[in-house]
Amino acid sequence: MTGPSTxxxxxxxxxxxxxATWRGSRLVGKxxxxxxxxxxxxxxxxxxxxxxxxxxxxxxxxxQGEWTLQPFLDTITSPVTWVVTWNSIVLSLxxxxxxxxxxxxxxxxxxxxxxxxxxxxxxxxxxTLVIPSLFYGLGWYVTLAPPKAPVNQALQGIFGLGPGDxxxxxxxxxxxxxxxxxxxxxxxxxMVGPMSRMDAALDDAARxxxxxxxxxxxxxxxxxxxxxxxxxxALMTTYxxxxxxxxxxxxxxxxxxVFSTKVLNTINESEDLPNYAGASxxxxxxxxxxxxxxxxxxxxxxNRRYSTITGKGFRxxxxxxxxxxWAFLAVFVLVVLWSGVIPLVQMILGSFEYIAGVAxxxxxxxxYEEVLTGRRTFxxxxxxxxxxxxxxxxxxxxxxxxxxTAVRSGRFVRVVAMLVSWAPVAIPGVLVGxxxxxxxxxxxxxxxxxxxxxxxxxxxxxxxxxxATRAVEGGVLQLSAELEESxxxxxxxxxxxxxxxxxPLVLPSFLAGWFIAGIGIAGNLxxxxxxxxxxxxxxxxxxYDLYNQGRxxxxxxxxxxxxxxxxxxxxxxxxxxxxVIRLLKRTRVSRIERAMSMxxxxxxx
Amino acid sequence: xRNSQRWLATAALxxxxxxxxxxxxxxxxxxxxxxxxxxxxxxGEVDSPEVEAALDALYQEALAAGEDQVVVxxxxxxxxxxxxxxxxxxxxxxxxxxxxxQDRVTRLEAEKASGxxxxxxxxxxxxxxxxxxLDGWCAAVDPIVDVPSDLIGIDGTVFYxxxxxxxxxxxxxxxxEEEAPKTWDELIDPKWKGKEVMVSPAAGGAGAFAxxxxxxxxxxxxxxxxxxxxxxxxxxxxxxxxxxxxxSVVEGTYPIGVLAYYPYYxxxxxxxxxxxxxxxxxxxxxxxxxxxxxxxENAPHPLAAELWLNWTFTxxxxxxxxxxxxxxMMPGIPGPTGLPPxxxxxxxxxxxxEDSITGYADYVKQVQALYGG
Numbered sequence: 009m010t011g012p013s014t015x016x017x018x019x020x021x022x023x024x025x026x027x028a029t030w031r032g033s034r035l036v037g038k039x040x041x042x043x044x045x046x047x048x049x050x051x052x053x054x055x056x057x058x059x060x061x062x063x064x065x066x067x068x069x070x071x072q073g074e075w076t077l078q079p080f081l082d083t084i085t086s087p088v089t090w091v092v093t094w095n096s097i098v099l100s101l102x103x104x105x106x107x108x109x110x111x112x113x114x115x116x117x118x119x120x121x122x123x124x125x126x127x128x129x130x131x132x133x134x135x136t137l138v139i140p141s142l143f144y145g146l147g148w149y150v151t152l153a154p155p156k157a158p159v160n161q162a163l164q165g166i167f168g169l170g171p172g173d174x175x176x177x178x179x180x181x182x183x184x185x186x187x188x189x190x191x192x193x194x195x196x197x198x199m200v201g202p203m204s205r206m207d208a209a210l211d212d213a214a215r216x217x218x219x220x221x222x223x224x225x226x227x228x229x230x231x232x233x234x235x236x237x238x239x240x241x242a243l244m245t246t247y248x249x250x251x252x253x254x255x256x257x258x259x260x261x262x263x264x265x266v267f268s269t270k271v272l273n274t275i276n277e278s279e280d281l282p283n284y285a286g287a288s289x290x291x292x293x294x295x296x297x298x299x300x301x302x303x304x305x306x307x308x309x310x311n312r313r314y315s316t317i318t319g320k321g322f323r324x325x326x327x328x329x330x331x332x333x334w335a336f337l338a339v340f341v342l343v344v345l346w347s348g349v350i351p352l353v354q355m356i357l358g359s360f361e362y363i364a365g366v367a368x369x370x371x372x373x374x375x376y377e378e379v380l381t382g383r384r385t386f387x388x389x390x391x392x393x394x395x396x397x398x399x400x401x402x403x404x405x406x407x408x409x410x411x412x413t414a415v416r417s418g419r420f421v422r423v424v425a426m427l428v429s430w431a432p433v434a435i436p437g438v439l440v441g442x443x444x445x446x447x448x449x450x451x452x453x454x455x456x457x458x459x460x461x462x463x464x465x466x467x468x469x470x471x472x473x474x475x476a477t478r479a480v481e482g483g484v485l486q487l488s489a490e491l492e493e494s495x496x497x498x499x500x501x502x503x504x505x506x507x508x509x510x511x512p513l514v515l516p517s518f519l520a521g522w523f524i525a526g527i528g529i530a531g532n533l534x535x536x537x538x539x540x541x542x543x544x545x546x547x548x549x550x551x552y553d554l555y556n557q558g559r560x561x562x563x564x565x566x567x568x569x570x571x572x573x574x575x576x577x578x579x580x581x582x583x584x585x586x587x588v589i590r591l592l593k594r595t596r597v598s599r600i601e602r603a604m605s606m607x608x609x610x611x612x613x
Numbered sequence: 614x615r616n617s618q619r620w621l622a623t624a625a626l627x628x629x630x631x632x633x634x635x636x637x638x639x640x641x642x643x644x645x646x647x648x649x650x651x652x653x654x655x656x657g658e659v660d661s662p663e664v665e666a667a668l669d670a671l672y673q674e675a676l677a678a679g680e681d682q683v684v685v686x687x688x689x690x691x692x693x694x695x696x697x698x699x700x701x702x703x704x705x706x707x708x709x710x711x712x713x714x715q716d717r718v719t720r721l722e723a724e725k726a727s728g729x730x731x732x733x734x735x736x737x738x739x740x741x742x743x744x745x746x747l748d749g750w751c752a753a754v755d756p757i758v759d760v761p762s763d764l765i766g767i768d769g770t771v772f773y774x775x776x777x778x779x780x781x782x783x784x785x786x787x788x789x790e791e792e793a794p795k796t797w798d799e800l801i802d803p804k805w806k807g808k809e810v811m812v813s814p815a816a817g818g819a820g821a822f823a824x825x826x827x828x829x830x831x832x833x834x835x836x837x838x839x840x841x842x843x844x845x846x847x848x849x850x851x852x853x854x855x856x857x858x859x860x861s862v863v864e865g866t867y868p869i870g871v872l873a874y875y876p877y878y879x880x881x882x883x884x885x886x887x888x889x890x891x892x893x894x895x896x897x898x899x900x901x902x903x904x905x906x907x908x909x910e911n912a913p914h915p916l917a918a919e920l921w922l923n924w925t926f927t928x929x930x931x932x933x934x935x936x937x938x939x940x941x942m943m944p945g946i947p948g949p950t951g952l953p954p955x956x957x958x959x960x961x962x963x964x965x966x967e968d969s970i971t972g973y974a975d976y977v978k979q980v981q982a983l984y985g986g
Contacts, residue, residue, distance in 0.1 A: 068748075069722055088982075149857075154866045256853040260813050263985035273817050273981065275715055282715040362885040366864045369885045378692075383706070442719055449726045459729035538720055541731045542684050542710040553689060553711045558856045558877035 045424050050454075051470055052428040055447040056435050060295060062288035070284040070439075070446045079285030083274070088265070093293050096267035099187065099255070100248025100297075104241050106188045111195020112203075112237065114340055116229070118196075119204040122326050123333040129340060130200055134578065136348035137193040137527055138571045139355070140548065142555065143564055145257040146358070147351025148186050150365040153177045153258070178261040187254050189346040191244055197524055198243075201517035202236040202482040203229075211327070221329070236482030238308055242301035243433065243478045249294055250437030267294065271436045287439065295434040302430050355564050364560035375561035379569065384545065389573050392530050392546040395461070397577070399468035400476070400526025404518055406469060407476035407525075411484040412510060416492075429477040432470050440471055441534035464540040468529045475528055476521035483517030484510075512592065519585065523578065530574060660758060660927040667757045668923060675916035676704045683914055683921045686712040686720065687736035687906070691880070691937040698924055705917045714741050721750060721909065730911050733918040739773060740969045742905035746771040747967070751907035754919060758926040764942055766905075766966050774925050775904040776940040778894065778958065779823050782862045782870035782878055786889040793869065795896050797827070797837050800871060801844025810867040812858050813851035815984035817977065820851075823872050823900035825976035826961050833962060837898060839979075845871065846983050863890050872900065879938030879949065894952065897959045904939075 058071040063080050067073015083089055118129040152159050155174040163175045176182060210232070214224040230237070255266040267290065274286040329336070358364030360371045379385055407429070414425035435443045444467050448454040457463040487510065495505040511518070536546045547570040554563035660668075681704055689695075689709035698707055710732075712720055717735060724730050735745055745751055746767030753769040764773045781800070783793045794800045800809065814820035824845070827837040849871055852858055859877045862870040863885075878892045906925070908918045924930045931941035935949045940958075948954050964972040 068718060070719075154861065154864070156864065156866055256816060260815055260853050261851045263815070265815065265985060269816050282718075284715075363860050363863055363881055363888070365860050368864065369888055372884075374884070442716065445719055445723050449723050455727050456729070458723045458727040459731055537710065537712060538716060538723075541729075542708045543682075545710075549711075553709075555856070556711060557689060557691070558859070558874075558880050560856055560860075 041421070045421075048424065048428045050451065051466065052473070053431045055440075055443040055470070056295065056431045058447045059288050059291050059435055059439065059443050062284045063292055064285065066283075066285050068282070069449075070282075070288065070442060072446075076285065079283060080289045083286045083289040088270070089290065092265050092267055092270045092290075095259075095264055096249050097297070099183065099251070099266060100245045102184055103187045103191060103248045103251075104244035106184075107191035107195045107244055108199075108237060108241050110188070110192045110343060111197075111240075112199045112230075112233070114192070114196050114343060115199035115203045116225070117336045117340060118200060120229070120326050121333055121336060122328045123336045123340075125337060125340070126326070130197070131579075131582070132344055132348075133193045133196045133200075134523060135571075135575055136344065136352075137197065137524070138530075138574050139348060139352055140531055140551075140567050141190060141251075141253045142552070143355040143358070143567055144190055144351045145186065145254045146365065146560075147354030148189075149257050150354055150358075151350055152182060152186075178258045178264075180262075180264065183255060183258040183264060186258055187248065187251060189343075190254065191247060192343055192347050194247070194524065195240060195244060197520050198240040198479050198482075199233070199236060201479060201520045202233055202486060204516055233482070234308060235305075235485045236478075238305040239478045239481060242298070242305055242430075243474065245301055246294070246298060246433045249297065252438060268436060268438050272438050275439075287436075291434070291436050291439065294436055298430060298434040302426065306426075356568065359561055359564035359568055361561055364564055372561075375559075375565040376569075378559075378562050379565045384550070385547075385566065385569075388545050388547040388550050389570060391544060392548065392570060393573055393577055395465065395468065395546065396526040396530040396574075399465050399472060399529045400522045400524075402465065403469045403472035403525040403529075404476040404480065404522040406473050407480045407521055408484070408511075408514065408518055410473070411477060411481040412506070414481075415484055415487075416489075429474055429481070431474075433474045438534065441467070441538035444470060444535070445538045458539065459541050461540065461544060464536060464544065467535045467539045468532070471532065471535065472525035472528050476525040479521030479524055480514060480517045483514040487513055515589070527574070530570065660929065664758055664923075664927065668920060668927075671757065671916060671920045671923070672702050672704070675914070675920055678916055680705070680914040680917040682706045682708055683733045683917045684731055685709050685734040685736050685906075685921075686717045686732045686909075687734075688713065690934075690939070691876070694933050694937045694939075697929065697933045698921065701924070701929070702920065705920065707921060713737055717741070718745070718748075718750070725911070730913045732909050733912040733914045734906055734921065735909055736904070736906035739771075739903045739905040739966055740973075742771055742907055743767060743966045744970050746907055747970075750910060752910045752912070752915070754908055754922060756926065757923045760926050761944065764926075767907075771905050771907045771966075772922060772926070773903055773905050774931070774942050775934050776901050776942060776955065776960075777904065777938075778875045778899055778901045778940060778952070778960070779819065779872045780875060780899060781893045781895065782859060782873035783891050783893060784862050784865050784868045784889055785891050787865060787868035790891060790893065793891075793893055795893065797841045797895065797898055800869075800895075801841060801848055803848070805869060806848045807850060808867060809845075809849045809869045809871050810858055810861045811845070811849040811851055811871040812855050813853060813984055814980045815851075816853070817981065819855060819874065819902075820872060821977045821980045822902075822973060824980040825973045826900045826963065827898070828976040828979065829972060830962060830964055833898070842980060842983065851984070859890075863888050865889070875949065875952070876938040892951065894958060898961045899959050901940075901960050901963075903942075903963065 062071040064075055064077060065071055065073050066076050066079060114129065114133075117123050118126050149157075151157055153174065153176070154160065155164075155171065157174070157176075159176050160174045163169065164171065164173055167175070169175065210228050211224050214228045215221070219227065249267050251266065252268040252272075255264065256269060259266060260269065271287045271290050274290060275282050275284060354365075357367060359375055360373065361367055362369045362372055362374075410425040410429055414422045417425075432440070445458070448458065448463070454463070454466075457466065491509050491513070492505050495509045496502075500508065530546065531548050532546075533549055533552055536544065536549050547566060551563045551566040551570070554560075554566060683705060685707060687709065688711055695707045695709075699705070712732075714737070717732075717737075721732060721735075724732065735742055735750070742751075743766060751767065751770035754772075755769070756765075756772070760772065765771070766773065781794060783790070794802065794805065812818065812820040814824050824842050826833060827841050828834050828839065850867065852861060855874050856877055858870040858873050859881055861867050862873070863881060873892065875892060878890065881888055881890065906922065908915065908922060912918050925934075926943060928943075928946070931943045931946040934941040935947060938949050940948055940952070940955050942955070948958065952958065963969065
C-alpha cells in the first residue's frame with residue numbers, strides 16, 4: 009500500500025463550496041448584476057405583466073379585484089374585437105413597411121451619396137419629428153378632407169365635380185397616406201446612424217465583382233442593415249397599433265376603428281367599474297404581436313455577425329450618383345412637404361386664426377398673447393425641455409448599456425436585455441401611464457416616489473428605452489469585437505475600453521437615440537398627468553388641455569413655441585456636440601503624434 | 614455649379630413647392646380680421662354681506678395655514694372664470710389637471726398609497742363624481758352659502774353647481790333661423806341628409822352619451838327613442854372631435870351642426886363676434902350634462918378647497934359661470950347670454966343621479982354599435 013505522493017499532496021487544495029466563478033470580486037459582480045436584473049424586471053417587465061393579469065381580474069384598479077374569465081370571453085367572442093384587430097394589423101404593417109422603405113432610402117441618400125443639401129437632411133428630419141401628431145393630423149385634415157379643402161377643390165375643378173363633393177376625405181387611403189408621412193422621419197432617424205457606419209469598401213468589393221450600383225445596394229447594403237431594419241420595423245409596427253389621433257381623425261368618420269380607440273372605449277364603456285379586463289384582453293393581442301415580431305427579428309438576425317466597423321481601412325465615404333442625385337433631392341423635398349411643411353404651415357396659420365382651420369374669419373396675434381401671458385407657460389416650457397433632455401439621455405444611456413451588455417454577455421443576460429428593451433412596447437399607448445402607476449403603487453420604494461419628479465423621470469426612462477434601444481442597438485451590433493479586444497490586450501480596463509472605444513464609435517446612434525427619446529418624452533401626454541403633480545405639467549399636456557377646451561389656436565401657438573424651444577436648444581446642443589467631437593479628435597491626433605515621436609526617439613537612440 | 618445642374622436643382626425644389634403653394638392658397642383670409650373679443654367686466658358683490666364676511670374669514674384662515682393653491686382634478690373651465698376667483702382671492706391659485714373618470718380614481722389610489730396627497734377637488738359630469746361620493750372619496754362639507762338641498766347629494770359630499778347644454782348650430786350665411794330644424798324630428802328629415810355634421814359617437818364621449826339620453830328613461834324612449842337615433846345616423850356626416858363640429862359649421866362646410874357643445878360656440882362668438890353662426894336650442898329634449906364637484910378626502914388644502922367650492926355657488930361665481938357659457942344651477946341666476954333660463958330651456962329628463970351610474974351604459978353601447986364602434 010502506498011501513501012499519497014509528494015506531487016499529489018502539493019496539488020491538493022481545500023475543497024470550496026463555491027466554484028471559481030462565484031468567488032471574490034466575481035461574486036460581487038454577480039450579486040450586482042443580479043440586483044440590476046431585479047430592478048430592470050420590476051421597472052420594465054412588471055407593468056406589462058400586470059396588464060396581462062388584468063385581463064382576468066375585475067376591480068377599480070387594473071390587475072386588482074375578483075378573478076374572472078367573463079370580460080376576457082366577452083371581448084374575444086365579440087366580432088368587433090377581430091374587426092378592430094384586423095384593421096390595426098393592416099394599418100400597422102403597411103405603415104411600418106412604407107415608412108421604413110422611405111426612411112431607409114432617404115438615410116442612404118443623406119449619408120451614402122453626394123446629393124445636394126445632404127448635410128441639411130438630418131436636421132430637417134429632426135425638426136419634422138417634433139410636430140405633434142394632433143396638429144400634424146389637423147393640418148392634413150384641413151388640407152385634404154372637407155369638401156372645401158384645397159385638394160378637394162382642385163379635384164372638383166379638374167373633374168368637374170360639385171362644390172359639395174369630396175373625392176378625398178377620410179378612409180383607408182387617406183389614413184395610410186397620413187400615418188406613413190408621420191412615421192418617415194422616425195424611420196429616417198433610426199436608420200441614418202447605422203447607414204453612416206457602412207464601410208464603402210464593401211460596396212466597392214461588390215462593384216468590382218460585377219454588381220451594378222442598384223444590385224450592390226440591395227445585395228450588400230440592405231442585408232448588412234438587417235438588425236437595425238428589423239428592429240425598427242417591429243417598433244414601427246407597434247407604433248401603428250398605438251396610433252390614436254390620426255385614426256381618430258381619418259378613420260373614425262369612415263367607420264374604420266383601430267386598436268387604441270377601441271381600448272379607450274372599452275375602459276370607459278361602463279361608468280360604475282372600469283373595464284380594465286376587457287381593455288387588457290385587447291392588450292394581449294398587442295403582446296402577442298410584439299412577441300411574434302421580436303421572435304421573427306431574432307430568427308432573421310440570429311447569431312450572424314453584422315459588424316461593419318472594423319479597424320484598419322474603415323471608409324464610410326459617400327459616392328456620387330450623377331444626375332440621379334437631383335431625383336433623390338426631389339424625393340426628399342416631397343417627403344419633407346408631406347411629413348412636415350404642409351401640416352406645419354397649416355399649424356402656423358391655425359395659431360394666428362381666431363378659429364384654427366377657418367381662415368375666412370381673419371387672423372390675430374391673440375392666441376400668442378394669451379399663451380405668453382399665461383401664468384405657467386414659461387415654467388411648462390422649461391420643465392418640458394429639462395425633463396426631455398434628462399429623461400432622453402438616461403433612456404439612451406440605459407439603451408446603450410443594455411445593447412452592449414447583450415452583445416458581449418451570455419445567453420441569460422441577452423434574453424433579459426431583449427425582454428427589457430421590448431416589454432414596455434407591449435402596453436397600448438393609451439394605457440401606459442395607468443399600467444406604470446398601478447404596477448409601482450404597491451412597491452414600497454417606488455410607492456413613495458409617486459407624485460415626485462423622480463417618478464416621472466423613471467416612468468419616462470421605462471417608456472423611452474425601447475425607442476432609444478432601437479436607435480442604439482444597430483450601432484452596437486456593427487462594432488467589431490476586434491476593436492475592444494485590441495484595447496483590452498493593450499491593457500485598458502473594461503470601463504476605459506467602453507468610454508474610449510465603444511462610446512465614441514456609437515456616438516451618432518446614441519445621439520439619435522437621445523434625441524428621438526427626448527422628443528417622445530416632450531410629447532408624451534399619458535405619464536405627466538398620472539405620475540407627477542399638477543404643478544409639474546409639461547407644455548404638451550397644457551397644449552392638449554387647451555385643445556380640449558376648444559382653444560385650438562392657443563394650443564397650436566403653445567405647441568409651436570415648444571417646437572421653437574426644442575429647435576433652439578437642439579441646435580445649440582448640436583453645435584456643442586460638434587465642438588466636443590472636434591476637441592476629442594484633436595486630442596486623439598496629438599496623443600498619436602506624441603506617441604509616434606516617442607517611438608521615433610526610441611528608435612533613434 | 615454648371616447650368617444643367619442649376620436647372621435640375623431648381624426643378625427639384627420648385628415642383629414640390631408649387632404643390633405646397635397650391636395647398637396653402639385656398640386658405641387665404643377673406644375677412645377683415647374680426648373684432649377683438651369683448652371682455653366681461655369683473656366686479657359686483659360676491660354675495661350677501663354675511664356670506665362675504667364668512668368667506669373672507671375662511672380665506673384668511675387658509676392663508677394662515679399656508680394654503681396657497683387648490684388642485685382640481687377635472688376638465689378645466691374657461692380662464693376668465695378662474696381669474697374671477699383669483700382676482701377676488703389673490704393668495705390662492707386654482708390649478709386644474711385634466712384627469713377624468715378612471716384616471717382620476719387611479720391617481721387618487723396612488724396618492725393614498727404613497728401618502729403624497731395632491732388633489733383637493735374633483736370636478737366632472739355628475740356620474741363619475743357621484744360614483745366617487747358613493748365610494749367614499751369625497752368629504753362632507755357644510756356650505757357657507759345657502760345651497761338648496763337638491764343641489765347637494767351623497768350625504769353632503771357632492772355639489773351640483775352647473776350644467777352645459779348641447780344644441781343645434783347653424784351657419785347663418787347658408788340657412789336662416791326660420792329654416793333651421795327645431796325638433797329632433799326635423800333634424801332627421803331626409804332633406805338635411807349630408808348637410809348635418811356631428812361628433813362621432815363611435816368613440817364614446819359626448820356624442821354617445823347625448824344620444825343615449827334619447828333612449829332612457831322610458832319617457833324619453835317613448836318620445837324619441839331609437840327612431841331618432843337611427844334617423845340621425847342616416848342624416849349626419851361625422852367628425853372625430855367636438856371642436857370640429859363648430860369649426861365645420863363656422864367655415865360653411867356644413868349648414869347645421871348637431872349636438873354642438875355650447876361652451877365651444879360661446880368661445881367662438883367671444884373670439885369672433887361676427888362669425889356667421891347661431892346656436893339654437895330645440896323646442897324640447899335638449900341634451901345636457903349636469904356638472905358636479907366634491908372636496909377629496911385628505912385634500913392637502915382643505916380650507917382653500919372649501920373657499921373655492923363655496924365661491925362657485927355665490928352670486929359672483931354663478932354669474933361668472935353664465936358669463937363664460939355654462940348654465941348656473943342656483944335659483945334666480947339668469948342663464949348664459951342668448952339662452953333661456955334653465956327651467957324654460959326644454960332640457961331632456963335625465964336618469965336620477967345614482968341610476969345614471971349604470972343606467973346609460975347599455976344604451977351607450979347600442980349607439981356606438983350603430984356607428985360601427
